[in-house]
Amino acid sequence: MAEVDFDQAQAIPAANPAKRVKLTGRAFYESIGSPKMIVAPMVDRSEFAWRFLTRSYLDEQKNKELLAYTPMLHARLFQEQPKFRDAHFQPTKESLTSKEKSQVQPYLDGNPQIDRPLIVQFCANKPDEFLEAAEYVAPYCDAVDLNLGCPQGIAKSGHYGAFLQEDRDTIHKLIRKLRDDLDVPVTAKFRILETKEKTLDYAKMILDAGASIITVHGRERHQKGHKTGVADWQMIRYLRENLPSDTVLFANGNILNASDIEPCLEATGADGVMSAEGNLSDPTIFAKPPEDETSRDYWRDPRNPAVGGYRIDGVFRRYMDIIHRYVLEQDPPQRSPLYLPSDKVPEAGHDTVVGEADTGTAMAEPVTGTKRSNDMIGMNGDTAKQKSSKKQKTKRDKKDMTAVHNPNLKSMQGHLFQLLRPMLSSHTHIRDALARSRAGDIAAFENVLSMVEAAVKQGLDEENAELQAIMPTVKQDADELSSTNGHSHQHQVDEQSSEAARERCKRPFWVCQPHVRPLPDEALKLGAMQLSKKEKEALAQREAADSGVDVQKLKNYRTQEIVTDALKQAGGIAEEEIGLNKSQARVAETLPTDEKDKSHLRHVDNELPKEEALTCG
Structure with a gap:
């Protein structure tokens, strides 16, 4: 990969110079007002009306400090289907059939009077599809973002979002394609990895590919639902201190209400703070209390002036x-x-x-x-x-x-x-x-x-x-x-x-x-969630290591337990002393012929993953 000079603000010529000058990096960030408050991209939630509602609580100056993202859009569907485009992005009242900027009156998405600055986010895994989808929205937004953070099952099956983490070459090609061929900058939002070193290497690759801004969600891929837990601000601080000083970085995670914004900026050193669920619960999260203490919109607790x-x-x-x-x-x-x-x-x-x-x-x-x-x-x-x-x-x-x-x-x-x-x-x-x-x-x-x-x-x-x-x-x-x-x-x-x-x-x-x-530990105690077999195994190994027990012996013992349980479920006869090869043979006898060669993977490897796999969720 070609090395990028991060110490200088880049200005890459636009793919079509007649349209506009394409700024990148910090020069681009400053051109849109150096926003410190960011409405996150949320599927079916960060649409125009909600973005405008959030903006409506800010005065003119504060509005310049607010950047908003569209909901995540599927690049392939967006570039293939006009109906999909019209159902998700409405810059004019006409159908979005051309990649050229329409001359008709602006409508909602990307309207320069009421909906800027705006970044449009896509999920994608093919560079050409990503570029073609991005070309439709480029005339109506300030940048296009690549989703590398979605942890949901549909992202896993579709091979996008956080499940591109292991496919670095594809990520690099996706970002580089837009950096070279799109008229507006490309940015990326991603989740941290299991170690700070791996996360730093990941972030450097994304920047090297050409991302003008990176948004770092301080949670790993497996942290969702009851396992969401607390975002790691120190990991974001580590990136801030070890990436080039000119890197534009947004922090995402742990923003419950307005009082969390300044502590997040201070703890992470980020340029801006992104809010997702906090904004959904309270679209006024970026607003200050009204100066008029008699305002009907705002409630003040007479018992507690701070609330x-x-x-x-x-x-x-x-x-x-x-x-x-x-x-x-x-x-x-x-x-x-x-x-x-x-x-x-x-x-x-x-x-x-x-x-x-x-x-x-x-x-x-x-x-x-x-x-x-x-x-x-x-x-x-x-x-x-x-x-x-x-x-x-x-x-x-x-x-x-x-x-x-x-x-x-x-x-x-x-x-x-x-x-x-x-x-x-x-x-x-x-x-x-x-x-x-x-x-x-x-x-x-x-x-x-x-x-x-x-x-x-x-x-x-x-x-x-x-x-x-x-x-x-x-x-x-x-x-x-x-x-x-x-x-x-x-x-x-x-x-x-x-x-x-x-x-x-x-x-x-x-x-x-x-x-x-x-928190995950609290949810576990309340019975709101249960550990998977993999998580139980990892927990047992950690506890064994803490108490000085030989972890390898524990693994061997648990392998014997797992195979014995599989035999019982398959109707086999479990013996007190049983060898691993003999156990596999008995389990295989209960399977269809074409599945016998996979029995070892199903009943042993899937239950005892490698140490590093435990952190991926």
């Missing part, structure tokens, strides 16, 4: 308004201000009643019961009042299909389950209504919003009543908590536990807050 957060009903309402105004291009419903307990009580009959309580807002008439609204992708109630006919059903089905193929509409339900998670376990009527809301059924989602506003109103009233009852002690509590930086000393917990994180992030249900998973 606050943006209200869920306000975020939900703003999200719906973005869908109306930008995606559907229609005026949102007229809405009254968000409720505060200090508001005058409206006269009887002026509130819309939904579910369990009043909304306190002027909304479209809500949908009750289990019947869905017949009005799809709009708020016109005439259709719902008419008798169903075959013609109307066909028209409605077409609208429904339009919604399914609109990335902003089909993601709404998933977003709202994530956003409303703090309240759904205690407000099951809202959970059920949301579960019944289909993509494009805007009336149904407006109904859920009304129910959320009603629940928040009730919660605020209950909090206010409680405060009124204990008002003399509230100021004293606030002063005490202020002197301890907002933390009570009544309940001490392990600072490294998920309980500590939950306690730090806990807010009333009507405030945006992160979902904190149990």
